[in-house]
Amino acid sequence: MTDPTRRSFLHSLAGAGLALPLAATAAAAATRSATSPWRTAPRHGPQRILVLGGTGFLGPHFVRSALTKGHTVTLFHRGKTGVDLFKDLEHLKGDREKGDLDALRGREFDAIIDTSGYVPAHVDATAKLFAKIAQHYQFISSVSVYRSFGESPADVDENAEVAEVEDDKVAAVSTIRQSMPFYGALKARCENAAKAAMGDKVAVLRPGLIVGPGDNSDRFTWWPVRVDRGGEVLAPGDPDGVVQAIDARDLADFMVHALEARLAGTYNAVGFAGAVSMQDLLAGCKCATSKPVTFTWVAEDFLLGNDVGPWMEMPLWIPKGNRGRIVNKKAIDAGLVFRPLGDTIRDTLQWAKTERGDRPFDRTGLKPEKETALLAKWHAQQK
Numbered sequence: 001m002t003d004p005t006r007r008s009f010l011h012s013l014a015g016a017g018l019a020l021p022l023a024a025t026a027a028a029a030a031t032r033s034a035t036s037p038w039r040t041a042p043r044h045g046p047q048r049i050l051v052l053g054g055t056g057f058l059g060p061h062f063v064r065s066a067l068t069k070g071h072t073v074t075l076f077h078r079g080k081t082g083v084d085l086f087k088d089l090e091h092l093k094g095d096r097e098k099g100d101l102d103a104l105r106g107r108e109f110d111a112i113i114d115t116s117g118y119v120p121a122h123v124d125a126t127a128k129l130f131a132k133i134a135q136h137y138q139f140i141s142s143v144s145v146y147r148s149f150g151e152s153p154a155d156v157d158e159n160a161e162v163a164e165v166e167d168d169k170v171a172a173v174s175t176i177r178q179s180m181p182f183y184g185a186l187k188a189r190c191e192n193a194a195k196a197a198m199g200d201k202v203a204v205l206r207p208g209l210i211v212g213p214g215d216n217s218d219r220f221t222w223w224p225v226r227v228d229r230g231g232e233v234l235a236p237g238d239p240d241g242v243v244q245a246i247d248a249r250d251l252a253d254f255m256v257h258a259l260e261a262r263l264a265g266t267y268n269a270v271g272f273a274g275a276v277s278m279q280d281l282l283a284g285c286k287c288a289t290s291k292p293v294t295f296t297w298v299a300e301d302f303l304l305g306n307d308v309g310p311w312m313e314m315p316l317w318i319p320k321g322n323r324g325r326i327v328n329k330k331a332i333d334a335g336l337v338f339r340p341l342g343d344t345i346r347d348t349l350q351w352a353k354t355e356r357g358d359r360p361f362d363r364t365g366l367k368p369e370k371e372t373a374l375l376a377k378w379h380a381q382q383k
Contacts, residue, residue: 043260047071050109050134052096052126053116055082057214058140061252062113063089069256076104077116096122097175104129111136111259118179120170120189127197136259137198141191143208143270143326144184150322157327158206158266162188191266203258204266208326209245209316212344213351220245222315222365223285224349225356230291234371234378236308236317237300239279242325243316246271247344254336267331273338278316284345298378306374308366315364 049066053059054075063086066073074090092103096116104126112134117123127137143149145162165185173179179186194202211220227233251269258267286293300319308314310322328336366374 044110044135044262047110047136047259048108049073049111049113049259050104050107050130051075052112052114053077054113055085056115057216058210058248058251059115060085060214061212061248062115062255065249065252065256069260071256074107074109096126099125101125101129108133110134111138113255113259114139114194117190117194118176118183118186119173120186120193121174123190124193124197127194127202131197134198134201136201136203136262137194138203138205138255138259139191139194140255141187141204141206142184143206143268145188145191145206146184146324149184149324149326150318151324153320153323153325155325155327156268158268158330165189200264201262203263205251205255205258205269205331206266207246207251208270210248210251211245211348212247212249213347214248215348218361218364219312219315221348221352221356222361223281224288224345225352225361226365227282227285227293228289228291228349230289230293232294232296232375233282234366234375235282235295235297236278236303236314237297237319239277239297241278241317241320242323243276243278243281244270244272244326245316247339250336250338254331257335261335263334267334267336268326268328269331269336270326270328271338272328272341273332276341280341281316281345284341285349287342288345288349296375296378298374302378302381303374306377308374312364313366 047066049071051059051063051073054063054073055077059075060082063073063075073086074092075086076092076094078095079091079093092107094100094103097119109130112126112130114123114126114137117126117139123139130137143156146156147161147163148154149156163182163185165182169182170186170189173182173186191202191204194204209219215221246269250271254269257263282295286295303314303317304319310318
């Protein structure tokens with residue numbers, strides 16, 4: 001039987017670090033009105049922003065949002081991903097894994113956005129470099145830092161205990177690849193490294209599953225694409241199972257807001273403004289397609305008994321006993337707002353059709369033949 005514990009699916013959160021009902025559309029839109037806390041929070045003028053990374057998935061969304069707000073953005077990266085992006089911006093080349101920060105020395109920026117910190121020593125080096133220069137250091141962490149996440153159904157806020165890893169193991173990690181087995185614990189160490197260098201000028205954002213156009217992790221994308229294929233769709237577990245994610249564009253906007261308002265402290269940057277269920281998500285996907293679709297809800301015990309893996313093979317599904325809820329009230333109170341889920345689903349599906357085409361999902365989702373076999377077996381047992 002597939003082991004549904006944290007070990008069986010928590011490492012799959014690393015790439016996105018996890019990070020809705022359509023009926024909430026009006027409420028979500030209202031949060032962007034003139035009464036939005038974004039408009040009343042203190043706002044510093046145009047900022048000189050350095051992005052450590054910025055050419056992957058989240059980074060480009062942040063850059064676009066920052067440019068829209070009139071900020072100046074410089075990108076620091078290895079020159080291996082998204083090399084054709086933002087040709088009009090300043091690109092500084094370097095490699096944190098090799099300790100190559102020469103391009104940053106002697107430079108002055110108002111805010112540092114660290115989207116690529118996985119190794120504590122790397123964060124320590126960059127934070128110390130700008131400790132007396134920058135007024136804001138923003139570290140993009142992950143809800144994977146929480147010790148209980150993925151192991152219990154408890155609510156988790158910013159005060160929950162974080163995972164730990166032995167000092168000798170931390171000292172031996174020098175590359176992103178080496179960090180993966182201790183992803184959550186090392187992210188927590190990275191947070192502390194930034195705070196040790198820059199104190200109350202640090203804002204730590206802990207997203208869960210980051211989704212939307214450009215998401216190649218396929219954990220969210222699989223659902224709009226699968227539903228758009230039409231036919232009978234296997235729906236996992238209980239319809240009321242809570243789903244949490246955040247559109248990369250909403251996270252990017254909050255990141256810009258955080259630097260403008262000089263927020264400090266730790267924030268769970270996850271969705272949504274209200275409880276969203278798997279049923280809500282699937283209904284949204286159905287509304288985004290013109291194909292005939294039916295959903296067959298299959299019990300959790302059946303899925304586990306037939307070796308269906310949570311989270312990756314069955315995207316977004318986590319068994320009840322492991323399904324904790326990340327509390328996002330602090331971030332919402334600080335100005336985090338969400339676009340309607342329907343917009344995220346529609347835009348993700350359109351992006352997938354344009355960029356992915358008919359390419360099969362290799363890392364996530366039930367294979368069509370397995371889904372068909374499971375549905376046939378489920379129906380046979382219900383007779």
